[in-house]
Amino acid sequence: MLEKRDLLINFILDTVPVTRDQAKEIANSFHPIQIKKGDFLLRENNINNDYFYLEKGLMRTFLFNLKGNEITTDFFTENNIVFEVTSFFNRVNSEANIQAITDCFGYRISYDELNSLFHNKPAFRDFGRAILVKEFISSKKRNYGMINRTAEERYQNLLTSKSQILQHAPLKYIASYLGITDSTLSRLRRKI
Amino acid sequence: MLEKRDLLINFILDTVPVTRDQAKEIANSFHPIQIKKGDFLLRENNINNDYFYLEKGLMRTFLFNLKGNEITTDFFTENNIVFEVTSFFNRVNSEANIQAITDCFGYRISYDELNSLFHNKPAFRDFGRAILVKEFISSKKRNYGMINRTAEERYQNLLTSKSQILQHAPLKYIASYLGITDSTLSRLRRKI
DNA sequence: TATATTTCTTGCCTTTTGTCAAGTAATTTT
DNA sequence: AAAATTACTTGACAAAAGGCAAGAAATATA
Numbered sequence: 001m002l003e004k005r006d007l008l009i010n011f012i013l014d015t016v017p018v019t020r021d022q023a024k025e026i027a028n029s030f031h032p033i034q035i036k037k038g039d040f041l042l043r044e045n046n047i048n049n050d051y052f053y054l055e056k057g058l059m060r061t062f063l064f065n066l067k068g069n070e071i072t073t074d075f076f077t078e079n080n081i082v083f084e085v086t087s088f089f090n091r092v093n094s095e096a097n098i099q100a101i102t103d104c105f106g107y108r109i110s111y112d113e114l115n116s117l118f119h120n121k122p123a124f125r126d127f128g129r130a131i132l133v134k135e136f137i138s139s140k141k142r143n144y145g146m147i148n149r150t151a152e153e154r155y156q157n158l159l160t161s162k163s164q165i166l167q168h169a170p171l172k173y174i175a176s177y178l179g180i181t182d183s184t185l186s187r188l189r190r191k192i
Numbered sequence: 193m194l195e196k197r198d199l200l201i202n203f204i205l206d207t208v209p210v211t212r213d214q215a216k217e218i219a220n221s222f223h224p225i226q227i228k229k230g231d232f233l234l235r236e237n238n239i240n241n242d243y244f245y246l247e248k249g250l251m252r253t254f255l256f257n258l259k260g261n262e263i264t265t266d267f268f269t270e271n272n273i274v275f276e277v278t279s280f281f282n283r284v285n286s287e288a289n290i291q292a293i294t295d296c297f298g299y300r301i302s303y304d305e306l307n308s309l310f311h312n313k314p315a316f317r318d319f320g321r322a323i324l325v326k327e328f329i330s331s332k333k334r335n336y337g338m339i340n341r342t343a344e345e346r347y348q349n350l351l352t353s354k355s356q357i358l359q360h361a362p363l364k365y366i367a368s369y370l371g372i373t374d375s376t377l378s379r380l381r382r383k384i
Numbered sequence: 385t386a387t388a389t390t391t392c393t394t395g396c397c398t399t400t401t402g403t404c405a406a407g408t409a410a411t412t413t414t
Numbered sequence: 415a416a417a418a419t420t421a422c423t424t425g426a427c428a429a430a431a432g433g434c435a436a437g438a439a440a441t442a443t444a
Contacts, residue, residue, distance in 0.1 A: 065340050073336055085332070089325045118321075122311060129310075132324045133281045139331040140277070144265055146338040147371030148257050151431080171392060179339030184431055186393055343401080362421060376401055378423055 005030075007055050008107055011079055016130045022123040029117060030107035035059075035100040041082065042098040048087035050108045054080055057104030058168055062176075063096040072173040075101075075165045081131050082106075101168050151180045152188055197222075199247050200299055203271055208322045214315040221309060222299035227251075227292040233274065234290040240279035242300045246272055249296030250360055254368075255288040264365040267293075267357045273323050274298075293360050343372045344380055 005027050012023040030053060035041055042048045044063065059076040061084060073096065076082045087094035088111060109117075117124040145154055155178060159166055166174065175185040197219050204215040222245060227233055234240045236255065251268040253276060265288065268274045279286035280303060301309075309316040337346055347370060351358055358366065367377040 071336070071340055073332070073339070085325055086329050089321075119314060119317065125311065125317070129281075129321065129324070132321070132328060133277060136324060136328040136331060137278050139328060139335060140265070143331060143334050143338065144263070146335065147265070147368065148263055170390085176339065181432060182392075183394080183433080187431090190393080364421075373402060374422075375403080375424080379401090382423080 004032075004055070005107070007079065008053050011053065012127055015134070016123070016127045018123040018127070022121075026117065026121070026124050026127060027107070029113060030109050033106065033108050035104040037100050037103050040097055040099050042084055042087070042094055042096070044095055044097050045093050046087075047091055048084040048094050048098075049110050050083065051088065051111070051114050052082040052108045053106045054078060054082050054104060055106040057106075058101040058164055059098060059104060060101055060169065060173060060177075061096045061098050062173070070172075070176065072169075072177040075162055075169065075173075075177065077162055077164055081135070085132075085135070101165070101173075146179065151178055151184065152191070154178050155185070155188055156192075196224075196247070197299070199271065200245050203245065204319055207326070208315070208319045210315040210318070214313075218309070218313070218316050218319060219299070221305060222301050225298065225300050227296040229292055229295050232289055232291050234276055234279070234286055234288070236287055236289050237285050238279075239283055240276040240286050240290075241302050242275065243280065243303070243306050244274040244300045245298045246270060246274050246296060247298040249298075250293040250356060251290060251296060252293055252361065252365060252369075253288045253290050254365070262364075262368065264361075264369040267354055267361065267365075267369065269354055269356055273327070277324075277327070293357070293365075338371060343370055343376065344383070346370050347377070347380055348384075 008027045008030060009020070009023045012018065012026055013020065018026075033050075033052075035057070041050055041052060041059065042061075054076055056078060058078075059082055060072050061074040061076075062070050062072045065071050082098060084094050084096050084098060086092065087096075091111070114128065118128050119125075145157060149157070155174075158174070158178070171185055171189075172182050175182045178185065180188075200219045200222060201212070201215045204210065204218055205212065210218075225242075225244075227249070233242055233244060233251065246268055248270060250270075251274055252264050253266040253268075254262050254264045257263050274290060276286050276288050276290060278284065279288075283303070306320065310320050311317075337349060341349065347366075350366070350370070363377055363381075364374050367374045370377065372380075
């Protein structure tokens with residue numbers, strides 16, 4: 001039978017050049033958790049203390065703007081690391097929430113555990129940096145899309161890159177993520 | 193007389209909790225360079241091998257979209273680290289250029305030098321991570337501004353956060369950075 | 385199953401932004 | 415200084431997106 005943690009081990013092996021034993025050691029430092037649909041990995045005004053490998057399910061981060069409207073700033077799909085960088089690394093209260101869109105399962109470590117691995121295990125050092133680099137790059141790509149693509153192109157892009165999200169997230173999450181109103185997204189969809 | 197490298201030393205001390213001696217040691221691993229207005233720190237289709245502390249001057253990154261239009265994706269001001277994360281860390285050719293908007297001066301290290309410090313000097317480890325975290329956060333803030341602010345608000349925000357840019361960059365750089373056309377920015381300015 | 389709530393769509397009209405083109409102003413090159 | 419290039423502005427019109435409200439559809443709750 002396939003040990004479940006194998007997916008995390010493979011994720012590590014795909015992220016950074018380490019041996020399978022090193023990947024296993026890193027994976028074994030993580031702790032399994034389950035998050036039910038609608039529940040929160042992080043609530044605003046708390047410090048994010050979970051560096052979370054999402055094995056199964058979908059999540060999002062959202063916050064409220066000055067008008068009180070809910071803005072979805074990010075979607076997370078399976079086989080990715082989930083955390084709120086500002087709160088987690090700077091140890092400050094988060095403005096954002098991280099919520100499960102569907103039932104989720106994965107593995108977490110705390111900030112202290114991560115830091116100890118970062119300083120004591122060279123393999124994890126490279127892994128941690130690679131994750132930061134990867135997320136930073138995807139944030140920059142999103143920026144580029146926002147300044148260089150129309151709403152329709154951004155929607156089409158989401159459709160191909162994170163199609164699972166389109167199937168499970170309500171329209172209003174997707175609209176605010178794309179930077180348009182619900183009505184506009186609804187009309188866009190009809191057009192397609 | 194003030195040793196010029198003091199600005200870099202202070203930058204390190206402001207970024208991460210290390211002793212002045214540790215900061216000096218890190219700073220001394222960097223090499224001074226000068227870049228004239230209009231010259232390039234990085235040209236597209238090359239690998240970015242400079243992790244660059246910008247002490248004096250202004251820079252930008254830009255690339256060409258599918259229509260052949262030049263898109264400015266980032267501005268850099270004094271007392272910041274300048275690099276193209278995808279190319280630098282993944283050792284792949286860059287799609288983007290990094291160019292001096294004004295005469296620039298600062299200090300650089302190569303990828304190999306950075307990596308050796310990263311693995312051998314715990315103080316630098318924390319510094320390197322803190323820079324990645326800082327840039328990642330600022331990219332996320334930019335995303336949030338793009339989906340949640342009007343063009344006028346984004347312009348006003350740039351005006352307060354990077355006013356030096358507004359004084360030295362031509363309108364077309366700023367317009368593409370804000371995700372609007374030259375005409376629209378020109379009209380926005382008249383309104384203000 | 386009935387009721388309530390949330391999600392999504394659509395019409396009407398307004399505002400914002402884009403496109404294209406012409407013209408002026410400023411800067412750079414010769 | 416003249417010529418050429420680049421930067422910026424503006425007008426007229428078109429396209430994209432927003433605001434608001436009503437209603438239909440789907441989902442959740444009682």
